[in-house]
Amino acid sequence: MSTETASNTGAPTTPVGKAADYLDQRTSIGVAVKEFARKVFPDHWSFMLGEMALFSFVVLLLSGVFLTMFFDPSMALVEYHGAGPETMQGQLMSTAFASTLDLSFDVRGGLLMRQIHHWAALVFMASIVVHMMRVFFTGAFRKPREINWLVGTVLLILGLLAGFSGYSLPDDVLSGNGLRITDGVIKSIPVIGSYMSYMVFGGEFPGEHIIPRLFTIHILLVPALILALIGLHLFLMVLHKHTQYPGGGRTDKNVVGYPLFPVYVAKMGGNFFIVFGILALMGATMSINNVWNYGPYDPSPVGAGAQPDWYMLFLEGSLRLMPGAGTEWVIFGYTLSLNVLIPAVVIPGLLFTFLFAYPFIEAKVTGDKREHHVLDRPRNVPVRTGLGVAFLTAFIILALAGSNDLIATHFAMSLNQITWAFRILFFVGPVFAFWVTKRICLSLQRKDRELVLHGHETGRIVRFANGEYIEVHRPLDEQERWLRVNYDAHRPLEIEPATDARGVKRRGYKSDKRWQKLSRFFYEDRVEPVTPAELAAAHSHGEHDEIAPAAHTSEVTSGTDTVDRER
C-alpha cells in the first residue's frame, strides 16, 4: 500500500527528500510547513523590541546554565581560601558567596558569563518595558489581543521576580540588605505579615534557608513559568497574526509584509545573534556587581549610595518618598505601618492594576467591539497616549527618587530638598505630563489636517499682479494623505435616558452615567480626520483668491488667511 502511494506521488530520491518523507509520514510536518513557511509578517523596527526581550531571555538561559554548573546555593559557613582576591582570604562567608568568587576567578569565562547574565537580565527587563510601551501607545492591546496583553503583563511581573531572586543569590552585603528591606516590607503586611516573613525565610531573617529557596525559585519555578507564558504569548501572536502599522493597502482584514521563510528567518536569527553579541560585548567590557568589593553578607555593615537594579528602583524610590511622621497607626493594639505598606504594596499594586485593567476600560469607554489589526498612530488617541506618558512619568519620578542620595552627592544639593521636590513631583508630574502630551497629540492631529488640506510648504513664493505674495503649497500624494486621514475620532458614549417612555426609572442608568463621564474624559476633545468634501472645499477656497499660473494647476496654494484655525 505504502509503496504504491509513494510511487504515485513520486518517491523522493535526494537524501533531504528522503528524510523529509520519513519525517512527514510520522508527523505530517508537511502541513505545518505549508501553513507557516511563507506566513506573512508585517515589517517595522518597533516589532523587534519584543524579539529583543525573547532573545535576551534565551541568553539568560544559556549563561544561566553555565553558572549553575559552578554555583553552590548553600548557606553553610566556610572560611575562604580560594582563587578570589586577597581581601577575601580567610573571611567567614557562606558557600554561596565563596562559589560566586570561585566561579568568577577560578573558572575561565566564568566572570564573563556572570556579567553577561546580569546585563542580559537588565536588557531583558528594559526590552519588556519598551515593548510594552510600543504595544500600549499603538493600541495593539485592543480586541482580540487583550488576553495577550495580560499574559505580557504577567511576564513583566515574573521578570521582576526572576531578577530579584537572582540578584540575591551571591549572598553579598548589598543583596543581603536588599533582602532585609524585603523582610521589612513583608512584615508591614497586616495580620499575616510576621508569619509571611517566617514563611519566606524559614524562621527569623536571615536564617539559613533563604538562598537555597531563592535558587529554586530562580532557576526552576520562575523560568518554567516564563517559558510557558512565552509559549502562550507567541502562540496567541501567531493565531492573531501580527498587527500592522497603518498605510496604503493595510486593513483589518489583511496582513501585508514579508514571508517568514526566508526573510524573517534571516532577520530574526540575525537579531538573536546581534542581541547576544551586544550582551557579550557588555559582559566583556562593563563590569557589574563586583561582589568581592562588597564582601559576604554581614547584618551590620551597609553601603552608602547603594542602588538596586534599575527595574527595582521605582519601589526603592517609593519607599524613600513616603513621609514617616504620623503614618504608623496602632489599632486595638495592632500596628499598621502605612509608611511601608503604602509605598511598597499599595503604589505598585495600583501601577500594575492600571496595566491589567486598561485595555478593558478603554474598550468599554470606546464602546468598540470590533477586531483591530491596524495600529493607531499615538497622536490619534490623545488621552491614551497622555495616560501612558503620565504612567511612565510616575515610574521615572519614583526611579529617580530611588537615586535621590546619588543626585544629592553628584550635584551637591540637599537630600531633604530633593526628597521634598520628588514628593511633590510624584503628584504633579504625571498630571502635567498627561496634559502636555494630550495637547501635543491634538496639535499633531491639527498639523495633519493642515497638511492634508493645504499640502507641504514648498518655499516657492509667488507674487500676484496686485502685489500679494503667496507661498505655493504642494498637495500630499495619495499614500501620504491616506496615512493622515485613515483613523477614527471616537466620540463619547451615548447612553439611554434615565427613564423610559412611560417615565419608569431604568436600572443600570447610574453605572452607564459613570461610564459616560469617563468616556467624555477620553473623547471630549478630538480632531476629526479630513473628509474629501473638506479637501475639495479647501482647494476651491484656495483657488478663488488666486490667479494661478497655468503651469501649476496641480498645486494648491493658500495664503496664511486660509489656514485652518482652531476654535
Next chain:
Amino acid sequence: MSENQNPNTSQDVTTSTGTAGHPERFSDPGVPEHRPRLTDTDPKANKRSERIIVLLFALSCLGAIASLVAYFTVRPDGTTDQTRLSTLLLGVTMAISLLGIGIAAIHWAKALMSDHEHVDERHELRSTPEVREVAVKHLTDGVEDSGIGRRGVLKGAAVSALALFPLTFAVPLISSVGGDWNISKFRHTIWTSGKRLAYDPTGRPIKAADLTVGSVAHVIPEESEEYMASHEWITEKAKAVVLLVRLNPEDIRSDQSPEGETWSYDGIVAYSKICTHVGCPVALYEQQTHHLLCPCHQSTFDMADGAKVVFGPANRPLPQLPIAVDDEGYLVAQDDFAEPVGPSYWERLK
C-alpha cells in the same frame, strides 16, 4: 473644543461646492508601488553586497577562532587584572563571532532577499455559528453521558474529594516552611543584663574611658568565637547590633530612660542600629548635628534627642539599649531593649 473644524470653512463647503458628490471618507489607495533597491537594478551592487555578507561570516569565523586562542593563552592567576583581561578577550572575540553572523544575516535579508510585499487574508477569530453549535452539542452530550446533572450525591462527593486532596500536599508544606513559626522571637535580642559591649567586628570589649567625646562605635554583644562562627549568631546579630556615640553630656536633650532610671552613661548613648523603617543598618553619623542617617531610605534620627525621627520614612525612634559600666570599667548592658527592634509588624505591641 470638541470639533476642530472652523465653522466658516464648513459653511464654505456647503455653499460653494456642496457635500454631494464627495464620499464620506477617503478611499484606500492600496499597497504602495514597489520601489526596486540598488541591488535589484545594479548587478555590481548586488555582487558587492554578497561580498560584504561573505566577509562578515568570515569575520565571525575568525572571532570564534580568536576566542579559542584567548581561552588557551590567557590563564587567570587569581589576580583581578588577569581575570579582567581573560574576560575582556573572551567576551570581545565571542561578540565578534556573534555579531558577524547577526549583521551578515540581516544584511542578506535586507539587500539580497526579495523585498516584494505579500498580502495574506485575515479571518475573524470567532468560530462560525455551525462550529459553535457542534461544540456546544459535544459538551451537552458529554454532560448527558456523565449523568452529572442527575446524580447530585455523586457530584457532591467528587467536588469534596477534589477540594480536599490539595490539603495532603499543602498542610505538610505550610506547617514546615516557616520553621517553628514562633514570631515572638522578634521581641528579644541576645542582650542581657551585664553583657559587655564589644567592637564590631573584632569582638573586643569597650572601655568607657577609651571613648572620647564625639566618637562613634559599631557595637555587638561580647560572644565566644565559636558562637560567632555560627548561623545563629548571624541571625541574632541582625537584631542585636548597636550604634554607640559619646556626646557632650550637656548636648543630650533627652534619651529614652524612664523615670528614675539612667540608660546612658556619662554622655555615652547606645541605640539599636536597625532602622525602624524597614530594617537597614543605620550607619551614617554626622558629628556636628548628632544626626544618624539610614543610607537605604534616608530616615534621619537625632542621637542627642532620644533618637527621634527628624526626616524620612521612619516613624519611630531607634530603641535605646540601657547601658552601665562594670567594675573593670567596661560598658555593659543593663538589660535587653525595652521594645522590639527593627521594622514594625502587626503584633509589635502585643
